[in-house]
Amino acid sequence: MLPRAATATLTAATHGSDGSDAAATLTATIHTAGQVAAVALIVTIAVAFYLFTCLVWPFGKCRRCKGVGKFKSPFGKAFRHCPRCDGSGLRVRLGRHVINHMRAVRGAGQNSTSKGDK
Numbered sequence: 001m002l003p004r005a006a007t008a009t010l011t012a013a014t015h016g017s018d019g020s021d022a023a024a025t026l027t028a029t030i031h032t033a034g035q036v037a038a039v040a041l042i043v044t045i046a047v048a049f050y051l052f053t054c055l056v057w058p059f060g061k062c063r064r065c066k067g068v069g070k071f072k073s074p075f076g077k078a079f080r081h082c083p084r085c086d087g088s089g090l091r092v093r094l095g096r097h098v099i100n101h102m103r104a105v106r107g108a109g110q111n112s113t114s115k116g117d118k
């Protein structure tokens, strides 16, 4: 359940339109090479900072249950665990998936226990 959700999140990241549209309009307004370099530097710093925060704080609230981890029944005190996060209320942040992926790729050649299916 969890690896499938992670793949879906990564697919959404590569094909998502939330960031690419803004980047397209940004590049359309830029003309000189100096501006391009400055923007590239800012973007690199922002991405590095985001990845750093994902390294230190890898979890966010589960979006389905808003971090509660369970859904209450309207009757009595019954509840069920959130199927998305299995009751933990946690969501692995997107940047952390990227970090995990980079670690898995880097360690694939060194680690004898890795699957190495690529």
Ligand SMILES: [Zn+2]
Binding pocket: 062, 063, 064, 065, 066, 067, 068, 069, 070, 082, 083, 084, 085, 086, 087, 088, 089, 090
């Ligand atoms: Zn949840």
